[in-house]
Amino acid sequence: MLSRAGITLRTKLTLLAVASVAVTVLATFSLSALHYWNARDREYTVAVDRIEQAAAVYADRIEDAFRLIELDARVLAELPTVTDLAMADPGAARSQLSDLRSRLGAVFAGLITVRPAYTQIRLIRAADNWREIVRVNRSGDDVEVVAWDALQIKGAEPYLAAGDRLGAGQSYFSRITPNRENGQVTGPPTLRFVRPVFDPEGAFFGVVVINADYENTLLSAQPRLAPSDRVTVVNDAGDYMVFDNAEEPPVMRFRADPDWVPPLGLVVDGPQADEGPLTVLNDRLLYRLPIRPGAAHQPFDHQVITEYAFGSILSQARQTLPAEALLGTCLVLLAGAVATVMGGQIVHPLIRLNARIQAARDTGAPITFPPGEGDEIGHLADSFTALTNDLVRENTRFHAIMEGAADAILTLSPDGLIEGLNPAAEALFGWPAEQVTGRPVQTLMPLELSVERPAVHRGLALTARRRDGTEVPLEITVSASEYAGVRQVIVVARDVTERHRADRAVADLVAKLERSNAELDKFAYVASHDLKAPLRVIDNASRWLEEDLAEVLTEDTRESLGMLRGRVARMHRLLDDLLRHARIGRHEQPSREVTGEEMARDLAALLDPPDGFDLIFEDSFLGMTMLNTPLQTILVNLLSNAISHHDRPRGTVRVSARDLGDEQVFTVADDGPGIAPEYHRKVFEMFQTLKSRDEHESSGMGLAIVAKYLTLAGGRAEIGSDTGRGTEVRIYWPKSGAGTTQVAA
Structure with a gap:
């Protein structure tokens, strides 16, 4: 059928199909190009944000590592023990200085144990050409408090040149140099932090110096990386460390190494290009971020360089090209069929799609469009839906991050x-x-x-x-x-309210501990001096009275004076035992291993058992190796109790031992009177005796001292006895903690 212009309907449909194909092809490729460039820009922006955030996170972690060193040095410099050493007369008794040094060495050792990057902590006195007062070394997992005779003079060290010019609250990091001992290089490149110490009068005393392994300090801030990421931290000397998934573990590259090459993006021995923090170099996207120094002066600078493969940024966008090409081909093939659909059939899907887009715009929900329409409108709707839903997902992800x-x-x-x-x-x-x-x-x-x-x-x-x-x-x-x-x-x-509250709680606990120690020291002084002085006066006065009134004294009065002096002696022993009990656990004393035979000889010499008593050490005891301190004190108290509380002129006390793997069991058994079960716990309390002190002279502190030693060491005691004959006391002593032992001062 022909139209009025002589053009058949078939021709019009063909022309419509051709026009539709041309328009569809143009629209498809335009949409694909727009989709590609939008995806590329979006991925590029995400990549930039990602490497900026990675740089900021790692820079913060390195800054935190440096600030932790500053905070530790400040806390150590303000310790009361450091103040006591600053106030102490260098010519004072060595025992007094040794006690202060031991206490400070224990604090230094405790801190260096929980700081894997620290290799040395020292207190250095400015006098005597910068002499070390306390030094704690770390080698691997071993921590050593250096003896006084091994301490060094550090006046020639460059990092101390400005130490005596520091004011209150000032501090600094020295340049990164290899560790030196006695003028010789003995360790890796070391980061040193110097904090001044002043006495209570404000006079400069010396410095606290923390040495940290430079490489381990950077490793402690190691970031978590995605497979395509790489982070480089570099200082102004050209030393750097690269973190990526190809090199495990990361290795420090020092400028002085023969195989050193500059890291990507760093210009050495020349001016840096002024390209801003974000650059593209060798098909990689680089972001440089300087690390902000802390409050202390730093004679070196660091920067973090984060990298991302540029090809990875565009990979997702490129992956969409085949899909878009396939989509375009399908649309071209279907264009002829779509051209045959009349106006109403063409407009109707467009109206439905528009309605769904408006609904999604109002609600913010993803667009849903029924698949299977089989025409260009359906495919166009799918493409637009995918693009729009990508934007919706990004917006939803952003809001989820903000909300969560x-x-x-x-x-x-x-x-x-x-x-x-x-x-x-x-x-x-x-x-x-x-x-x-x-x-x-x-x-x-x-x-x-x-x-x-x-x-x-x-x-x-x-x-x-x-x-x-x-x-x-x-x-x-x-x-x-x-x-x-x-x-x-x-x-x-x-x-940071909880953090501040925790800081205050720690400060309160430290203050309470200091007060408790001060009160205990005061008690020890009173017990050893003030309380004993009146006892000596009473004892002397009773003897003078006995001498002056010798002619008029009766047997009763002489007995009363003797009883008085006996009570004085008992009180004197009680004070000594009480003081010994109070001092247990306040000082560390090296303990060495001895054989059972050595221990048996020492115990026999200390006890000197009276005639009629046999002290027998069994082979199980003689063949065992044990710590001499404080086991000797514990066994002396147990054996003394067994002998002194025996109710017969002759008796036998046996000592045996067993090894249970993680602990040793020592048994002291006698054939004296038994102990009723209801008293098995009570005898380990202070001032407890089963007989009147008039019947048996005792302070009641011997087993209390044993119990305190066991409590500090994590051991325990058991009594095997009843009201019949014989008592067996078993001591369970853990093997852990060998080498040093808490003993009474």
């Missing part, structure tokens, strides 16, 4: 006006987001920003005020970003 973040996050305009808050920020400050949006950030916290260039802060401490008027301490990070030509300031705030 535990820290408060605020977005600000460059001039400091609040643009948004996440739920954590609403909970922290007590303000709904809609009520503070558009208001100055000073509504929530005292933060000042420059309109031209907002400052970037990390770890900034502020005190904010909630809506209810209460104050809350914060640690905040301020960063700036720019997207689509719009600048924005991001503030991340963390509530």
